[in-house]
Amino acid sequence: MSANGIGAPVRRKEDFRFITGQGQYTDDVVRPGETRAVFVRSPHAHAKIKSIDVSAARTMPGVIDVLTGAQLAGDKIGNLICGWMIHSKDGSPMKMSAHPALAAGKVNCVGDAVAVVIAESQAQGRDAAEKVKVDYEVLPAVVDPAKAQAKGAPQIHPDIPNNTIYQWHLGDQAAVKAAFDAASHVTTLDIINNRLVPNAMEPRAALAEYDAGTDNLTLWNTSQNPHVARLVISAFVGITPEHKLRVIAPDVGGGFGSKIFIYPEEVVCLWAARKVKRPVKWTADRSEAFLTDAHGRDHVTRAELALDASGKILALRAKTIANLGAYMSTFSSSVPTYLYATLLSGQYAIPSIYCEVDAVYTNTAPVDAYRGAGRPEATFVVERLIEVAARQMDLEPPELRRRNFIKNFPHQTPVIMAYDAGDYNASMKKAMEIADVKGFAKRKREAARNGKLRGLGYSTYIEACGIAPSQAVGSLGAGVGLWESAEVRVNPTGSVEILTGSHSHGQGHETTFAQLVSERLGIPFDSVSIVHGDTDKVQFGMGTYGSRSGAVGMSAIVKALDKIEAKAKKVAAFMMEAAEGDIEFKDGKFTVAGTDKSAAFGDVALNAYIAHKFTGAELEPGLKETSFYDPTNFTFPAGCHICELDIDIETGKVDIVNWTAVDDFGTVINPMIVEGQVHGGIAQGVGQALMEGAVYDQAGQLVTGSFMDYSMPHAHDLPSFHVGTTETKAPSNPLGMKGCGEAGAIASPAAVINAITDAIGSEDIAMPATANAVWSALQRAKAPKAA
Amino acid sequence: MYNFTFHRPTTVRQAAGLLARNPDGKLLAGGHSLLPVMKQRLAQPSALVDLSLVEGMTGVELKGRSVVIGAMTRHADVAKSDVLKEVMPGLAAVPGSVGDPQVRNRGTIGGSIANNDPNADYPAACLGLGATIITNKRRIAADDFFQGMYTTALEDGEIIVKVSFPIAKKAAYEKFKHPASGFALVGVFVSKRGSDIRVAVTGAGSEGVFRVPTFEEALKKRFTAKSIEGMTIPATGMNSDIHASPEYRAHLVSVLTKRALNKANA
Numbered sequence A: 001m002s003a004n005g006i007g008a009p010v011r012r013k014e015d016f017r018f019i020t021g022q023g024q025y026t027d028d029v030v031r032p033g034e035t036r037a038v039f040v041r042s043p044h045a046h047a048k049i050k051s052i053d054v055s056a057a058r059t060m061p062g063v064i065d066v067l068t069g070a071q072l073a074g075d076k077i078g079n080l081i082c083g084w085m086i087h088s089k090d091g092s093p094m095k096m097s098a099h100p101a102l103a104a105g106k107v108n109c110v111g112d113a114v115a116v117v118i119a120e121s122q123a124q125g126r127d128a129a130e131k132v133k134v135d136y137e138v139l140p141a142v143v144d145p146a147k148a149q150a151k152g153a154p155q156i157h158p159d160i161p162n163n164t165i166y167q168w169h170l171g172d173q174a175a176v177k178a179a180f181d182a183a184s185h186v187t188t189l190d191i192i193n194n195r196l197v198p199n200a201m202e203p204r205a206a207l208a209e210y211d212a213g214t215d216n217l218t219l220w221n222t223s224q225n226p227h228v229a230r231l232v233i234s235a236f237v238g239i240t241p242e243h244k245l246r247v248i249a250p251d252v253g254g255g256f257g258s259k260i261f262i263y264p265e266e267v268v269c270l271w272a273a274r275k276v277k278r279p280v281k282w283t284a285d286r287s288e289a290f291l292t293d294a295h296g297r298d299h300v301t302r303a304e305l306a307l308d309a310s311g312k313i314l315a316l317r318a319k320t321i322a323n324l325g326a327y328m329s330t331f332s333s334s335v336p337t338y339l340y341a342t343l344l345s346g347q348y349a350i351p352s353i354y355c356e357v358d359a360v361y362t363n364t365a366p367v368d369a370y371r372g373a374g375r376p377e378a379t380f381v382v383e384r385l386i387e388v389a390a391r392q393m394d395l396e397p398p399e400l401r402r403r404n405f406i407k408n409f410p411h412q413t414p415v416i417m418a419y420d421a422g423d424y425n426a427s428m429k430k431a432m433e434i435a436d437v438k439g440f441a442k443r444k445r446e447a448a449r450n451g452k453l454r455g456l457g458y459s460t461y462i463e464a465c466g467i468a469p470s471q472a473v474g475s476l477g478a479g480v481g482l483w484e485s486a487e488v489r490v491n492p493t494g495s496v497e498i499l500t501g502s503h504s505h506g507q508g509h510e511t512t513f514a515q516l517v518s519e520r521l522g523i524p525f526d527s528v529s530i531v532h533g534d535t536d537k538v539q540f541g542m543g544t545y546g547s548r549s550g551a552v553g554m555s556a557i558v559k560a561l562d563k564i565e566a567k568a569k570k571v572a573a574f575m576m577e578a579a580e581g582d583i584e585f586k587d588g589k590f591t592v593a594g595t596d597k598s599a600a601f602g603d604v605a606l607n608a609y610i611a612h613k614f615t616g617a618e619l620e621p622g623l624k625e626t627s628f629y630d631p632t633n634f635t636f637p638a639g640c641h642i643c644e645l646d647i648d649i650e651t652g653k654v655d656i657v658n659w660t661a662v663d664d665f666g667t668v669i670n671p672m673i674v675e676g677q678v679h680g681g682i683a684q685g686v687g688q689a690l691m692e693g694a695v696y697d698q699a700g701q702l703v704t705g706s707f708m709d710y711s712m713p714h715a716h717d718l719p720s721f722h723v724g725t726t727e728t729k730a731p732s733n734p735l736g737m738k739g740c741g742e743a744g745a746i747a748s749p750a751a752v753i754n755a756i757t758d759a760i761g762s763e764d765i766a767m768p769a770t771a772n773a774v775w776s777a778l779q780r781a782k783a784p785k786a787a
Numbered sequence B: 001m002y003n004f005t006f007h008r009p010t011t012v013r014q015a016a017g018l019l020a021r022n023p024d025g026k027l028l029a030g031g032h033s034l035l036p037v038m039k040q041r042l043a044q045p046s047a048l049v050d051l052s053l054v055e056g057m058t059g060v061e062l063k064g065r066s067v068v069i070g071a072m073t074r075h076a077d078v079a080k081s082d083v084l085k086e087v088m089p090g091l092a093a094v095p096g097s098v099g100d101p102q103v104r105n106r107g108t109i110g111g112s113i114a115n116n117d118p119n120a121d122y123p124a125a126c127l128g129l130g131a132t133i134i135t136n137k138r139r140i141a142a143d144d145f146f147q148g149m150y151t152t153a154l155e156d157g158e159i160i161v162k163v164s165f166p167i168a169k170k171a172a173y174e175k176f177k178h179p180a181s182g183f184a185l186v187g188v189f190v191s192k193r194g195s196d197i198r199v200a201v202t203g204a205g206s207e208g209v210f211r212v213p214t215f216e217e218a219l220k221k222r223f224t225a226k227s228i229e230g231m232t233i234p235a236t237g238m239n240s241d242i243h244a245s246p247e248y249r250a251h252l253v254s255v256l257t258k259r260a261l262n263k264a265n266a
């Protein structure tokens, strides 16, 4: 390992500009003649728009134009789409409602955009937006997914009865029923996976510019995948052909999934920029972010686990209602189906699994992928079931897990996934050592003396990451392929630019990708720069989500670097007048086998460009290669998290005193960055378990519409984590990487709730387990049971 | 934010004059309550009268058997005041528990009290110590000052100049933080000054800060947690929202009072 190579804890290159306030975020980009877009949003969750009167707004100072949904439709701007087809049990395709970028005739959630003011300044735009008169006929709303399908529930989209998007299933229902009938023990849980607001530090923004001379449009936006945005906006929304649209996602301040999707505001800014012939910028304020960023989770599930008398799992069954909100966001359909039910086998050999998922519309913000996307929901189901089953059967929770761990690989689960490598007991064993599980009983007694209930909870999670083989996802309904691209440009001076389709918005690619290149080419770390996030520079890319940038994005770079080496060897052969087959490349040097001749990488690069040593007929000048890498399988990061916590008996307040995470991410490029990803993920998972939760009232108003009511985890809510790793290489990619971005958020909620329920001796607690909720659970557990 | 005119008087008199001339105007202290609602366009003052250059409105001073704090004194400055930490650390702890460093470096005692947020910390200390709020017009006892959520005895154009706290031998504040905002979900200030025993509660009540006479009565015998063991207050009149039920808030009042008593006696 070199000082900056693979495995080195190199400090993040990008942090200098971020920490010194020199990042260039979308809102920092300023174009000449820039105007501001201010959206007029629905204050109602469900209403007919009887009329919109923009005449007063038009006369306000600084107003350039006021545009409505009728004009959008008149200009034949298409709907936003969900790009993943799901079929119901009966074979019928999912029912996707129209989703215009500005509401047409009806609003379906609070915050739905009905008009937009284009003004010289933000303040003038806001003043004018207040003068837009919208006459609403308010309709009854439904916000609870469990109530959306009921008879008499308000119908949100005219052509979609019972607000039901699809009724999907996976697995062998009959086999599962037979297993349950024969089981000696069945554990049943009712689970609500609470709705979360993503809350990236940088709010969403869009800046659109129209060049009347070339008829080209440019969009700067806060995107995790600018190429996909360009594809959808051109091919489906029909703003302009793909080659006439450039999308640039510059520095992006966090996404957690919420910036994967294509949103109405980007479409409207592009459309308006061409109309007013001036750049149009919109930056969400925090209130808009709460209302309009796609939320995460929101499942209602009944889950059951069947076991035989020895504790062997026979089958698992789950019925889930997933809330997709008022409209289907870009990838929403896939989250509660193929990213959820396919992980219900957890780390266990489970002979049969059956899962039914109903996806429903409600009068709430759209719901889509949020860090972990489906896999935290699956992990919560599986890890709560196994923990509760162990308690009910009087077995130690780790022991029940051990009895059911998958030990032989590859392992085909009954729910599509073929796990390729792992050692689940190794991570659990290591985690139990680090967490000093042996000393827990003693610590529990000590805590009791201080009025505290101490609990220990496990979560042995698995996720499918590196999302992944195009053929596989295509067969499951994805509208796109999920490969990644890379281009390696070697400059004549030997420095290297990597153009990647992976987008970095907090992950540190500028550092880790450079580490890979530095090691592979034997050139200084500082001679490598990473270019991403611009459709004019990078030919195509699928973007960053699903912990795929390492396993898929870096693999593409490896493939391109292989081609660079092959070409450079040809150049070196001409330079040193040797046979190509005799050229060896190591540590940044080309040598001729059996001689002392050598050439540095930089010399070879220069010779590739000056092309004095070979004719054009023999070899093309230049040193630049491209690769599109499509993996052969998902990757399967897995591990064990152990949460130890105290509960203040008097107040119900939970204090996490110890956290151990042992993850198997395969090859680790930069352990410091990986640790940071794990820390952040755990914080988000603890947030979900203890404090976060988006709450709508029955009228569809978002009660948790600001940080005064939406609780986020703070540093002081968390202990110092003990993070370790075990390693089995991922066989499906050349680096053996599995991905680490989502693990913490996937693993941790179950660990927290398992620890709380261990402490209070009752399973009767939902997320978020606020102090009030825990205190109430303690009161219920104390109360004499009603006869 | 809507447009407004901005004034920076240097004396209380000038400030009062500006307010009189701008009936829709508002005083600006630290701005940490006022500016957020202006940014959300929920408040629309025609003028802001900034108190930050007004002389004689800052500082923590010992005056006889009282501590007098200027209305414009920032939370951070009260929290780290040596004088106060010496004579009444229980009071210094109150601004020390407010928000985060940015808020403590801007927010002021005068602004906090004038605002009377039902979850704010200072009102509990004022009521829990029997403070006197001194304005440009009169002296108002804390017992008369706080009149329900966001409502005080202040008249139009009245300016808080300072707050005088009698020094209590025993005084302590116990706060259970609101999980989202960091304000007091429930906060209890207890004090004993001779025979004057006070238990004041913020955050819990639907009418803002209040005293608990039953606890105060029980504590007259002995000022210890034991004296109120087993005592509760009814859940009626407690706030109810997604963060805490009335029953839980009422329960916390008992728990936090006992903890505050233990702290005061420590």
Ligand SMILES: Cc1cc2nc3c(=O)[nH]c(=O)nc-3n(C[C@H](O)[C@H](O)[C@H](O)COP(=O)(O)OP(=O)(O)OC[C@H]3O[C@@H](n4cnc5c(N)ncnc54)[C@H](O)[C@@H]3O)c2cc1C
Binding pocket: B026, B027, B028, B029, B030, B031, B032, B033, B034, B035, B036, B051, B071, B072, B097, B098, B099, B100, B103, B106, B107, B108, B109, B110, B111, B112, B113, B114, B115, B117, B119, B120, B121, B122, B154, B158, B159, B160, B161, B181, B182, B183, B184
């Ligand atoms: C993120 C955040 C967290 C917070 N956390 C807490 C917390 O934990 N606990 C807590 O108690 N508070 C908290 N606060 C509120 C904070 O303490 C405020 O600063 C305080 O409530 C108001 O003081 P100010 O000086 O900022 O007043 P301003 O916002 O300037 O004014 C508030 C009101 O008081 C009026 N006013 C100001 N000064 C005077 C005066 N001298 N005479 C008469 N009227 C006056 C103003 O006209 C205005 O109506 C928090 C605020 C924020 C933004």
